[in-house]
Amino acid sequence: MKSCFSMLFISVLFIIPIKSQERVLTDTEKILGLSRLWEGVRSNFVYYDQLKLDWDSLYEISISKVLEIKETYVYLKELESLAASVKDGHTYVYHRGDIPREDRITPAPFTTQFVEGKVLVDKIWSSSLIDKGVKRGTEVVSIDGIDVVTYAEEVLGKYIPSSTPQWLYHNTFSNYELTKGRRTIPITVGFREKNKNITISIDRNMIWDIQKKERAKNNGKDIEEEYYSIKYELLDNNIGLLTIKDFMSDSMNDDFDKIYENLLTSDGLIIDIRNNGGGNSSRADYILRHLIDKPIESSKWSSRMYIPTHASWNYPAEWYSGTSKALAPIDKEIYKKPVMILINAGTFSSAEDLSVRFKSAKRGLIVGSPTGGSTGNGVRITLIEGLAWANICARKDVAPDGTVFVGVGVLPDIEVHQTKNTFLSDRDIVLEKAVDQIKSNLSGK
Numbered sequence: 001m002k003s004c005f006s007m008l009f010i011s012v013l014f015i016i017p018i019k020s021q022e023r024v025l026t027d028t029e030k031i032l033g034l035s036r037l038w039e040g041v042r043s044n045f046v047y048y049d050q051l052k053l054d055w056d057s058l059y060e061i062s063i064s065k066v067l068e069i070k071e072t073y074v075y076l077k078e079l080e081s082l083a084a085s086v087k088d089g090h091t092y093v094y095h096r097g098d099i100p101r102e103d104r105i106t107p108a109p110f111t112t113q114f115v116e117g118k119v120l121v122d123k124i125w126s127s128s129l130i131d132k133g134v135k136r137g138t139e140v141v142s143i144d145g146i147d148v149v150t151y152a153e154e155v156l157g158k159y160i161p162s163s164t165p166q167w168l169y170h171n172t173f174s175n176y177e178l179t180k181g182r183r184t185i186p187i188t189v190g191f192r193e194k195n196k197n198i199t200i201s202i203d204r205n206m207i208w209d210i211q212k213k214e215r216a217k218n219n220g221k222d223i224e225e226e227y228y229s230i231k232y233e234l235l236d237n238n239i240g241l242l243t244i245k246d247f248m249s250d251s252m253n254d255d256f257d258k259i260y261e262n263l264l265t266s267d268g269l270i271i272d273i274r275n276n277g278g279g280n281s282s283r284a285d286y287i288l289r290h291l292i293d294k295p296i297e298s299s300k301w302s303s304r305m306y307i308p309t310h311a312s313w314n315y316p317a318e319w320y321s322g323t324s325k326a327l328a329p330i331d332k333e334i335y336k337k338p339v340m341i342l343i344n345a346g347t348f349s350s351a352e353d354l355s356v357r358f359k360s361a362k363r364g365l366i367v368g369s370p371t372g373g374s375t376g377n378g379v380r381i382t383l384i385e386g387l388a389w390a391n392i393c394a395r396k397d398v399a400p401d402g403t404v405f406v407g408v409g410v411l412p413d414i415e416v417h418q419t420k421n422t423f424l425s426d427r428d429i430v431l432e433k434a435v436d437q438i439k440s441n442l443s444g445k
Helices: 005-012 027-044 055-068 072-084 127-131 148-159 165-173 212-219 252-263 281-288 308-312 350-360 420-424 429-443
Strands: 092-095 110-115 118-124 139-143 187-193 196-202 230-234 239-244 268-272 300-305 318-323 339-343 365-368 378-384 388-393 396-398
Touching: 027 055, 027 072, 027 378, 027 388, 055 072, 072 092, 072 148, 072 388, 110 165, 110 420, 118 420, 139 148, 148 165, 230 252, 239 252, 239 429, 252 281, 268 429, 281 350, 339 350, 339 429, 350 365, 365 429
Parallel strands: 239 268, 268 339, 339 365
Antiparallel strands: 092 388, 110 118, 118 139, 139 187, 187 196, 230 239, 300 318, 300 396, 378 388
């Protein structure tokens, strides 16, 4: 079972709480923090045998590097980068930020989405950008003179814990992530609109002068957002849509129980777990148990095992292997009508666990694009007391049939990607495809 802390800690990497005064670290604290991270990965990281780098050599190089760093925030970012170098979505450093409030991490006043291999502007909150020719659908081609994809991979990407390219792109090209940086440092963004290049230097301290109603009027998209973990609605043709944004809420099982009676009356069900960053796998299992009429095998897992006496006898590396408890149907009426699941690159951790178990149960089809490709339980380590911690993935999970999805992603049965045209027209073609598939299933009865 994955702890609900997993998604919270990953979020800390992108939304950093700020202290009013920087804590000055001694050289001893810097070395201790670095050494604890090095040892934590060396002893606990479940994919240590698959590293494509020499972890000990990287540690040696980092010693002199961290001693030269004067600013605490820069030191913490160096630890982030070191953890991200192992390229695992569940191995990361999180911290309290420790940066002056006046220099807090701030994005430029627009959001982006990654569509058909291009970074497109979505929401705009500054009339200044609109006056200069930027609108919804305008392509972002560069940041600070660097190609936007290169910038994502080499500048932002070195701090992002990621097992797959799609998870890296999701965490650099979605929402405000691309332009986040220290508030006192301006950013130069290169745009392309109808073959015309536009370069704008943006002060991150600028005023966001467009309000929600004006934003909808000027840019043609309703930006009102709902905040919930789980929601149910009925679409045309009596098809139910269950949207689950995360598995974090302690009340999720109760919330689902309140929905379930209405859900049972639908003729087909679509479960949308796109952009679901995970949480507690037991909550995902609870929902799945309402959809199966016989027990299903759960995921297989393994973890490194160290016995000092065996090491003294030069035994090869040892592993502990296990399987999670089989998932049994819930002791109430089971939903037996057609079910589809929607996934994308933002489907992560326990949301991926739900996907692989659903696929193993052969309960229905999965529609969308490959998931983020990372799950597992982490060992949590204090690097610097009260300031910085690490989560080290210590459990390797595979699908019940042995399929490896960490580092790959859960693959959909029907792959569907958004296009620029559907993005601009606010069409959800992934949902449309699932609806069509269920209608086809129902008509074929």
